[in-house]
Amino acid sequence: MLFRGTLATLDARHWTRPCEVWENGVDVALRLDGVTKRYGSFLAVDHFSVEAPTGRILGFLGPNGAGKTSSIRMIMSIMYPDAGRIEVLGHDRALAVKDRIGYLPEERGLYRKMTVEATLRYFGKLKGMSAARIRERVPKLLADVDLTAWSKKPVESLSKGMQQKLQFISTILHEPELVILDEPFSGLDPINMDLLQKLMLDLRNQGVTVVFSTHQMENAQRLCDRLVLINRGRKLIDGSMEQIRAQFSERIVTINGEGDFAALADLPGVQSSQIVEGHARLEVGDSVDPNELAQGAMRHIRLSSFEVQRPSLHEIFVKLVHSDRGQPAGEEAAA
Amino acid sequence: MNKIATIAWREFIETVRTRTFVFTSIFMPMLMLGLIFGSEWIADVAAKQKDPPRNVAVMDEAGGAAAVFEESVATWNEGNPSQQFVMKPVAVGASDEENQAKEDEAKRQVLEGDLYGFVRIPAAALDPDAQFACKLIRKDSGIEQFRALNNMIQRSVEAARFASADPPLDRERIERLQKDVPVLEVDAASDEVATDRMARFMTPFAFMFMLFLATLNISQGLLTSVIEEKSSRVVEVLLSAVSPTQLMAGKILGMVMVGALLLVIWSSVGYFGAEARNMSQVVTPFRLTYMALYFVPGFLLMSALLAGVGSACNTLKDAQSMAFPLTMLTIFPMMLWWVISMRPQSTLSVALSFIPPITPFVMILRICADPDTPMWQIIATLALLWASVFVAVWAAGRVFRIGVLMYGKPPTPRELLRWIRMA
Structure with a gap:
């Protein structure tokens, strides 16, 4: 990840x-x-x-x-x-x-x-x-x-x-x-x-x-x-x-489909993203309307699924630990 | 207190059940008894076995010695029916060369086994001031046979000298006057006649050795058990129920019980064994009391030190090398037992009594060797011993508290000191 x-x-x-x-x-x-x-x-x-x-x-x-x-x-x-x-x-x-x-x-x-x-x-x-x-x-x-x-x-x-x-x-x-x-x-x-x-x-x-x-x-x-x-x-x-x-306003949006997934990272409100061919996992702020996000995504790809989740404890944990270390999150999660 | 007793009891039961304990408590005294009674029995059996007669050729250049030699052989044969000698006189030749040839021939016969030995008594033997030596040529190295033949040579040469004296001396009369004077040794305390001088002499050593074995063996057991608990990580579970001090106290108490049981077994074997052999003056209640008096603090001191060492180390090897100086120190009285028991009141003996870890061993040696060891020294050494017990338990408790949860490299002596200061 x-x-x-x-x-x-x-x-x-x-x-x-x-x-x-x-x-x-x-x-x-x-x-x-x-x-x-x-x-x-x-x-x-x-x-x-x-x-x-x-x-x-x-x-x-x-x-x-x-x-x-x-x-x-x-x-x-x-x-x-x-x-x-x-x-x-x-x-x-x-x-x-x-x-x-x-x-x-x-x-x-x-x-x-x-x-x-x-x-x-x-x-x-x-x-x-x-x-x-x-x-x-x-x-x-x-x-x-x-x-x-x-x-x-x-x-x-x-x-x-x-x-x-x-x-x-x-x-x-x-x-x-x-x-x-x-x-x-x-x-x-x-x-x-x-x-x-x-x-x-x-x-x-x-x-x-x-x-x-x-x-x-x-x-x-x-x-x-x-x-x-x-x-x-x-x-x-x-x-x-x-x-x-509740202290984490972000939500996670997972999108599956086909098309130009790389463009999804630049959609408004996306704070971080993980993108592979046919799949995107986006972290978005609380203010982002999922409907608008879906519409924005559909301009670049054909959707097969679209799901909005709260971050898991695992994600909160990894993020907090890494920000505490003052280094980018992800290395440890990948490890 | 209840928890200390629970730990002590488990330690006691688990140790008493081990093979090592059964071995040391039962087989050691059996081995000792076996050595005492067994060697006698073996000697008896060996003595009863009849050897073929040993032929000894004797060339008497001094003259007058051969006859007495033959007499001595007869006397010996009477007393030792299983070890007979047969004397074969060799005629003295006319010249030195001839005598030398006879000696060479006898040597050949000894090598071939026809003769057991060849004795040559030179003419110069008659003059007590002359430089000479009688020759005994033989193949084996039996001490008993050497002693017998040596005695026969002495007696026969003496007899020849008596006969050649001017005027001649009556050998039989002189021998009668020289007859052994019996000395009866009576033990002042028990008023019993000492029968076994060697046993009496060895007693201080035996007592010290018993104390040494009990202390070392069992406090080493404590070391092992601490390390086992540490490496199997039981120790942290225990520490959630008891404090480190309670844990250490319980373990030491359990081991004191093991040691006491061991000494009771050994003392009973010693006491009744000595009674059975009419040597009750050797294992007396007086000595056993002092043994107990010195065992308890001596054992506590050693245990506390080894519990501290054990808690600081993770492997038995580390622990043994850390305890090495201590082990060396305790071997000291073993090496010096002779000096100490020969002169129990010497400055060296007194000085050694005041080195705490070896105090019990030195004092037991001294008290057994000389019941008049000054009371002030007994009180002072016991006081010193107990004081060191308190210091050692205190310091070991501090090391234990830190060490027991420390894994990795064993601490250096300097780190140990820091632990003691900071705990």
Whole structure:
């Protein structure tokens, strides 16, 4: 994909706005306020502020190295910020409420020699569960992810997908109020990905707050009540999917047909275009009337289809990240 | 505290179940017992096996020695029925050349196996001030046979000298007066007669070695387990449930339990083994108490240091090379055990007692070698040891907190210091 034109010059800072309470009467399970973290001279997280409303799913979106994992580790008190404040379930530090949080780190890890059941028992105990509660929860969760038959097997005999499911249920075993998942979908096959999405939605329906990081837009678009886009440690934008889209006045027009497609790039109101023989994808401003655009196009080509869309999250994401880098959008999307 | 106990218990159970632990806890003492009892049994069996008689030709140029040599052979044969000698006298020739030819002939017979050995006692042997040497020509290198023949030569030459003295001396009378004086060694603490001098002498070393094995083996286990958790990335999951300090404390506590179990097994084997062999003065409750007193802080110190090293590294190889100076330091008392146990109160021994990672080993050596080790030194070394434990746990905790989530190149010593300062 190759973007050209004016959209690429947008200043990302324009989209950064302070968190606001976006739903009245909803508590905040997690709040980051001006959080900053440096590793030597490298600024990993830069004055990052965000709120996760209780009982909702919040997605951290960002390219690799954006500072998602660092932010999550600071939320978990595994690392400490150099500046700024973090509030987790009403406490200054996650340490105070560790047993009320479920955490799935990006780097998965289990004891290879331990059995599935022993693993869950061990993590349950570390999360302060009573033996009776563990006995009650383990079979149910194993059944939920179809691992009952494997309960007595050592972890090393499980496939990678099974291990991921095991790790996920060990995260939610103790019925946490806040679940933090770092890249939960990486390496999952489509079936397990659907299962995980279902489990995450179930958690939300039970009133659990879910925060997860990803760079896969479809998952974020489908699951999140609220999104925050991060790049180079800074927040680019946050809000609900609708709120984010509403900030982008552009629309995408896709045209198929035959004729002189190159001329379409110069139609009034077109901000950028991608054109190949018989196909054009145009970004146009909100003020452009689709009917006029279609008429203008028909002067150069024979139309076989004409469709108007809002930009996808993927497009918004790529555009914001590139304008934040100060380089033309498109290279990465092409890559 | 509950979480520390949970981690400690898992660490304990997982370690005790490993093959290495079963090997060190059960096979090591079996091996030791096997060495103690087995070597005796093997020696017994070997002694009972009857060798063919060994022919020894003796040329007595001094005169008067051959007869006593024959007597000595008879006495030896009485005491060692499985290792008989047969003496074959060789007549002394008229000239040196003739005697040399006889010696050459005997040498040939030794090489061919007709003779076991050839002994030539020169005439000069009668003069104690003369420069001379008796010759023993043989093919093999058996020490026992050498000792026996050497003794026979000594006795026979002495006898020849007695006979040639002016006036002649009564050999039998002198020998009676020279009879061995029995010395009874009694242990002051247990009032028991020491039967096995070698065992008593080796005891300090055995105690130190046990402590050394338990400490090194198990703290190395801790190093491995930290690295495994780090490389399998379990550590971050753990850190979402417990703090790094709790994690480290739990792991160390678990390993202390493993070490304690190991020492209990070994001490019981040692204690009852010694009882069974009437050597209870060797493995005493006094010594076992000190062993426990030094084991706990010594082990904690080593564990904390190795947990810090383990958390900073990603591979066992990196960790071992980082821990190398520490390992070298602990080998130090192993090399010096002789010097320390011979002179437990020397300046060197006392000075070595105050180098924290090796304090337990040196002190156990000294206390076992000399129960009168000054109490102030025991208290001072224990205090120093505990102080170092606190410093090491504090520093290792800081390294652990940073290192456990660091992947990539292991830190340089200077970086480690920075971690300690900034954590």
